[in-house]
Amino acid sequence: MKSPRSHQQPNLFRQTSRFYDLDLAWYPHQDVEFYLQLAAETGGPILELACGTGRVTIPLARAGYEVYGFDLSREMLGVLQSKLNRLPMEISRRIHLHRDDMADFDVRRRFPLIIVPFRSFQALTDEERIAGALAGIRRHLTPGGTAVIDLFAVNGEPDASWVGEQVDWVRRIPETGEVITRMRTGLAVDHDEQIIHSQVSFHVEHADGTRESVRDPFALKYYFPYQMQVRLAASGFSILDEYGYYDRRSLEAGPEMIFLFQ
Ligand SMILES: C[S@@+](CC[C@H](N)C(=O)[O-])C[C@H]1O[C@@H](n2cnc3c(N)ncnc32)[C@H](O)[C@@H]1O
Numbered sequence: 001m002k003s004p005r006s007h008q009q010p011n012l013f014r015q016t017s018r019f020y021d022l023d024l025a026w027y028p029h030q031d032v033e034f035y036l037q038l039a040a041e042t043g044g045p046i047l048e049l050a051c052g053t054g055r056v057t058i059p060l061a062r063a064g065y066e067v068y069g070f071d072l073s074r075e076m077l078g079v080l081q082s083k084l085n086r087l088p089m090e091i092s093r094r095i096h097l098h099r100d101d102m103a104d105f106d107v108r109r110r111f112p113l114i115i116v117p118f119r120s121f122q123a124l125t126d127e128e129r130i131a132g133a134l135a136g137i138r139r140h141l142t143p144g145g146t147a148v149i150d151l152f153a154v155n156g157e158p159d160a161s162w163v164g165e166q167v168d169w170v171r172r173i174p175e176t177g178e179v180i181t182r183m184r185t186g187l188a189v190d191h192d193e194q195i196i197h198s199q200v201s202f203h204v205e206h207a208d209g210t211r212e213s214v215r216d217p218f219a220l221k222y223y224f225p226y227q228m229q230v231r232l233a234a235s236g237f238s239i240l241d242e243y244g245y246y247d248r249r250s251l252e253a254g255p256e257m258i259f260l261f262q
Pocket residue numbers: 011012013049050051052053054055056070071072073076100101102103117118119120123124
């Protein structure tokens with residue numbers, strides 16, 4: 001199946017970055033505690049690929065770790081930078097940000113802990129770029145260090161229920177009087193390449209009655225556990241642990257697929 005054409009590079013939240021944190025307000029953020037525990041086990045500094053708005057980056061820095069983070073999206077980094085500007089200096093100076101591509105990056109140092117939280121790795125959809133990211137992780141990991149990739153699990157091949165439009169939530173923001181509606185449109189599932197194409201849109205009704213809509217395209221690769229196991233082995237890694245959720249339950253028993261490897 002051919003991929004739907006998009007004039008915009010997917011997965012970069014170019015139009016919707018300002019809604020990212022609001023969108024995750026529902027999310028329990030248990031992954032943050034998981035990465036804090038890992039950091040306590042490995043020590044820092046920590047490299048975070050695709051750090052986004054700093055949801056994980058900032059708590060790690062607050063806990064005292066030096067965190068190097070990068071992201072390909074100027075807009076997501078912009079949101080993070082504005083948060084850093086409001087943080088106490090002793091925390092913000094522990095965060096080292098730059099714009100880069102997971103598929104081909106060079107931070108010029110090695111790390112005992114490298115993390116790719118919250119499905120960001122799935123934004124890489126072609127073989128060369130996936131291999132490039134894993135090679136980058138290898139180059140940046142200290143001997144004996146730990147790398148972590150968190151993917152969402154799929155329960156069998158995604159079926160036709162992925163395709164179609166749905167309202168995920170509607171919220172009123174008390175401070176501004178805005179009413180925001182989040183919608184997700186499943187466009188297509190490419191079963192050959194294992195890519196889910198979708199679009200996320202936010203529709204804002206301002207307090208004065210004016211309306212605004214923004215949307216972004218997404219193309220996320222899904223994996224079955226053995227595919228990731230084979231891929232990691234082929235890239236020269238050994239798997240240290242595999243979990244199905246941030247509470248470290250078994251891989252088969254949860255909605256996530258979390259691989260710890262070196
Ligand atoms: C789901 S967000 C996760 C952000 C953050 N790590 C978190 O846990 O909240 C995915 C992030 O991946 C970034 N991204 C997508 N493709 C990328 C690439 N090729 N290189 C670097 N970042 C990328 C997006 O801009 C976005 O910030």
